[in-house]
Amino acid sequence: MKKLFVPTLIAGVLLSASLAAQAANWYPYAAEQTEPAFSDTGAKKPVNYSPLPKASKKWKLCVSFPHMKDAYWLGVDYGVVEEAKRLGVSAQVLEAGGYTNLNKQISQIEDCVAGGGQAVVIGGISADGLVNLVKSLRAKNIPVVDLVNGINSAELTAKSLVSFYTMGQEAGAYLAKKHPAGGAKAVVAWFPGPAGAGWVEAANKGFAEAVKGSSLEVMAPMYGDTGKEAQAKLVEDALQSNPAIRYIAGTAGAGDAFCAGVLWGLHEGWDLPRSLLTGVCIAAASLADATCTLGVKSLTDSLALARKLGFGPALDSES
Numbered sequence: 001m002k003k004l005f006v007p008t009l010i011a012g013v014l015l016s017a018s019l020a021a022q023a024a025n026w027y028p029y030a031a032e033q034t035e036p037a038f039s040d041t042g043a044k045k046p047v048n049y050s051p052l053p054k055a056s057k058k059w060k061l062c063v064s065f066p067h068m069k070d071a072y073w074l075g076v077d078y079g080v081v082e083e084a085k086r087l088g089v090s091a092q093v094l095e096a097g098g099y100t101n102l103n104k105q106i107s108q109i110e111d112c113v114a115g116g117g118q119a120v121v122i123g124g125i126s127a128d129g130l131v132n133l134v135k136s137l138r139a140k141n142i143p144v145v146d147l148v149n150g151i152n153s154a155e156l157t158a159k160s161l162v163s164f165y166t167m168g169q170e171a172g173a174y175l176a177k178k179h180p181a182g183g184a185k186a187v188v189a190w191f192p193g194p195a196g197a198g199w200v201e202a203a204n205k206g207f208a209e210a211v212k213g214s215s216l217e218v219m220a221p222m223y224g225d226t227g228k229e230a231q232a233k234l235v236e237d238a239l240q241s242n243p244a245i246r247y248i249a250g251t252a253g254a255g256d257a258f259c260a261g262v263l264w265g266l267h268e269g270w271d272l273p274r275s276l277l278t279g280v281c282i283a284a285a286s287l288a289d290a291t292c293t294l295g296v297k298s299l300t301d302s303l304a305l306a307r308k309l310g311f312g313p314a315l316d317s318e319s
Contacts, residue, residue, distance in 0.1 A: 026267060027049065027050045027051055028048040028049060028050040029048070029049045029050075030046060030047075030048060030049075031046070031047050031048070031049040032044050032045070032046060032047070033045055033046075033047045037159075038159060038161065051083070051087075052087065054087055054088050055087040055088050055089045058088055058089055058090060059089045059090070059118050059119060060089070060090050060092070060116050060117050060118045060119075061084065061089055061090065061091040061092065061117065061118070061119050061120070061121060062091075062092055062094065062109055062112035062113060062117035062119070062120045062121070063080055063091050063092065063093045063094065063120075063121045063147075064094045064095075064096070064105055064108060064109050064112075064120070064121065064122045064123060065077065065093070065094065065095045065096070065123045066095070066096055066098065066099055066101075066105065066123055066124070066125045066149070066197075067095055067096060067097055067098045067099070067226075068095045069098070069226070069227055070226070071260075071296070073095075073123070075260070076123065076147070076148065077093060080093065080121070081093065091121075092112055092115075092117065094108040094109065094112060096108060096125060098225050098226075098227065099125050099193075099194035099196075099197060099225045099226065100194070100225055101125065102125045102126050102129045102130075105122075105124075105125050105130075106129075106130070106133050109122065109133065109137075110133075113137065113140075113142060117142070118142065118143075119142060119143040119144075119145070119157075120137055120142060120143070120144045120145070121144075121145045121147050122134075122144065122145070122146060122147060122151065123147045123148050123149050124146065124147075124149045124150065124151045124197070124198060125149075125194075125196075125197060126196045126197060126198075127149075127150050127151055127152045127196065127197060127198030127201060128152050128196065129196065130151050130153070131151065131152060131153045134151060134153040134155050134156060135153070135155055138155045138157075143157040143158070144156055144157050145157060145158045145159070145160060146158070146159040146160070146161065147160050147161075148160070148161060148162055148199065149161075149197055149198050149199045150164075150197075150198025150199055150201075150202060151198060152198065162199070163202070164199040164200075164202040164203040164206070165202040165203065165205055165206040166206060167203055167206065168192070168202065168203030168204060168205065168206030168207035168208075168210070169206030169207065169209065169210045170206075170210075171207055171210070171249055172206065172207040172208070172209070172210025172211040172249075173210040175188060175210075175211060175214070175216055175247060175249065176210055176211045176213075176214035176216060179214050179215045179216050180214055180215065181213050181214060181215055182215065183214075183215045184215065185215045185216070185217060186215070186216055186217065186246040186247060187216075187217045187218075187219065187242060187244045187245045187246055187247070188211070188216050188217065188218045188219065188245070188246070188247045188248075188249055189219050189222065189235070189238040189239075189242070189245045189247070189248045189249070190204075190207065190218050190219060190221050190222065190249050190250070191221075191222050191224070191231065191234055191235070191238075191248070191249065191250035192204040192207070192221050192222075192223060192250070193223065193224075193226060193250070194223060194224060194225050194226065195223035200223070204221055207249070219238065219242065219245075222234045222237070222238055231250075235248060260279075260282060261275070261278040261279035261280070261281065261282035261283065261302075262275045262276060262278065262279035264278060264282075264299075265278045265279070277303075277306060278299075278302075278303065280306070281302045281303050281305050281306050282296060282302050284302075284305050285297065285301070285302040285305060
């Protein structure tokens with residue numbers, strides 16, 4: 001199986017953007033193919049990706065998300081629904097309400113299939129907890145697509161994933177560069193996300209491997225649901241238990257917002273410097289709130305941060 005990274009436009013982040021503009025053709029898209037498929041260390045080469053022009057028939061799809069509490073999954077939902085319309089298929093979108101609701105996600109999918117669903121797309125709550133469901137669906141000859149989060153099953157029909165390993169690795173590498181072996185020690189509170197989710201396991205592995213051998217002291221991972229209340233409580237507990245914490249690191253937020261801003265610029269046909277500026281400003285705006293998205297206001301307000309705050313030094317010039 002070949003691996004293609006094809007980012008979905010994150011509609012919910014750029015709140016003032018025109019939905020009509022986002023629906024414009026996004027392909028062919030400059031993507032990246034990795035062999036062997038889904039390998040973090042595989043050989044990569046650029047490809048131009050184009051989807052099917054239309055489906056062969058009006059298939060009935062069951063699309064399951066862990067939740068739609070933030071702009072990330074709202075954006076994925078928007079992309080799925082728009083593509084279903086373009087392809088001429090029907091999609092019943094389900095959301096389980098959070099990463100603690102594995103049984104609800106399973107029952108929603110089973111009910112959808114019982115109602116005539118012919119294929120299933122899953123943004124999985126658990127990497128291992130959905131394995132038996134995938135097996136039973138495949139036994140009925142129902143295709144199952146693993147979307148974004150990762151499921152530990154060899155019976156999946158296809159995968160459309162994001163490299164959370166790389167995200168965690170990049171975050172860890174940045175901190176490790178600031179605190180190499182023998183350098184000044186620093187305590188890091190690490191918030192990878194909900195325990196058991198495939199993307200969390202991948203990000204946690206990448207982060208741990210990147211900081212290994214540095215002078216960083218990383219606290220035990222503090223797992224929890226991605227909701228604002230759950231994460232805020234974890235951060236409060238960490239700061240109370242260890243006042244020496246210098247860094248708070250996690251797997252969501254500014255990185256997603258940065259990607260959204262850059263993708264929007266490329267979607268609009270802007271040049272790379274303007275697209276990167278947009279990404280930086282959207283990421284900066286996202287840090288104004290404890291959640292991943294509520295700090296992001298209009299595009300105009302976000303871009304105004306460049307004039308208000310200016311820019312820090314390049315990362316490679318920092319000590």
